[in-house]
Amino acid sequence: MMPSFIPSCREVSSRLAFGEFKEASWKTKTLVRVHLFMCRDCRRFLRQMRIISEGLRETFKENLTTDRLNAIQSKILSRLQK
């Protein structure tokens, strides 16, 4: 059982999902870290938030081959220069 001054699983995971950890106060950050240290489920939640961010970033970046991109750029450029 967590001591009552430690934020609950619900509070910790919703902070992580809102992406509001970086901006949190020093005190909140420390309490969240203590919670994470003691709670395996929330650690899993945190790791999943991280791989989701990373996975989505990579997905969004790998969208065009260089050849295709170059072809599109030339097309756009010739339209703009008209």
Added chain:
Amino acid sequence: MILDQEIMATVSIEKQIREIKERRAGALEELVKTYTQPLIAAAFALGFSETDAEELAQDTFVSFLEAVDRFEGRSQLKTYLFGILYNKASTLRQKRWREEGTDDIEKAFDQRFDLDGQWSVPPKGPEDAALTQEIKRMIEKCAEGLPAQQRAAFFLRETEGERAESVCNILKVSPTHLRVLLFRARVKLRECLERKWSQSQ
């Protein structure tokens, strides 16, 4: 030192804009080379096909050039271009991507906790912090199911690293709404990943 860099950056952007206004070939080429990829990525993030994405990127540049005299340099050039693209995308879709005030995902999130806020249905799914190809494909599939506005918010904030304030301007949402969009996107993706993971086990 940082201030110097900022001043230099401002001077160079002013020079770039002036050259674009004069339609100098080199400046146009630089503009297209720098921003085509992020604009197409943004259109993909909004759920458009490659053909539509290409057209949107093209139209964005054309509109930008038509109205370049009105660009005051108060926002980053890229942020400004994203704004034009998002407007064009909304027209193309003939509907605003405004979402309902509530979303089932919030209920699903709440139901995972008991009254004390402890997990009653703890998260399952990948435990390892490493992003394997298999997990990446699952996330990719899950992302396809997200509403366009949530994907756009995620793309602008996390992939492009736009400031929250800029994302709000581009998507025309309040800071509170942006928080909600990102929360819903992350929770939905996690739920979806957990489902796909357990099916694959």
